[in-house]
Amino acid sequence: MVNINDVFDNINEYFSPKVVGEVNDVYIKVAKIKGDKIPWHNHKNEDEMFYVIEGELLFEDAIDGNFTMRKGDMHIVKRGVDHRVSAMQECKIMLVENKKTAHTGDVTSDITKSIDQQLK
């Protein structure tokens, strides 16, 4: 058993997803978001779930448009759909992604983390 809040207490870098568990082919991850450093990207073959635990997440989705996600809001980006998230203030989120999913898709930016970095 792991407490998600304890995990957040040990995360001191934004845009750096941490794997907290695996369920068959997917990873459960958590991340802190603050700022707008995540580039527009998509995941060609994988859907991605976002769930807000604390704070406000600004979501830009090529199909569903722009919206603000708050505590308890869940949004799933389907495979192939361009998207970007940002936050004015610190926001804590949970992610459910296929193990093969690169968190910034095919786009590499200075915040991009490898799966090995996300497993540490």
Next chain:
Amino acid sequence: MVNINDVFDNINEYFSPKVVGEVNDVYIKVAKIKGDKIPWHNHKNEDEMFYVIEGELLFEDAIDGNFTMRKGDMHIVKRGVDHRVSAMQECKIMLVENKKTAHTGDVTSDITKSIDQQLK
């Protein structure tokens, strides 16, 4: 986008998981638990994630033993491991399960729901 709390407001049956989204081969579900009607069971080929959103979940796990999960706690039962959950007071949980997972495994009890019922 869906707000999990709005979904909970519309659930008026315990032990009745509701699918709130799909991410490739897994379903994201929510459920309200109160009482001890869930039988011991396992899922032969599928892991299962439990995440407590509100309340206290009593977990019995053939490998990890008995423990109480509280808000923010996450536990993953690996495939094949017998387990059972119950709650003295109403508890709200999120589940991540493979689409093929039967929520009470091969055990059928009077609370067992089909996937079709969980999709309604």
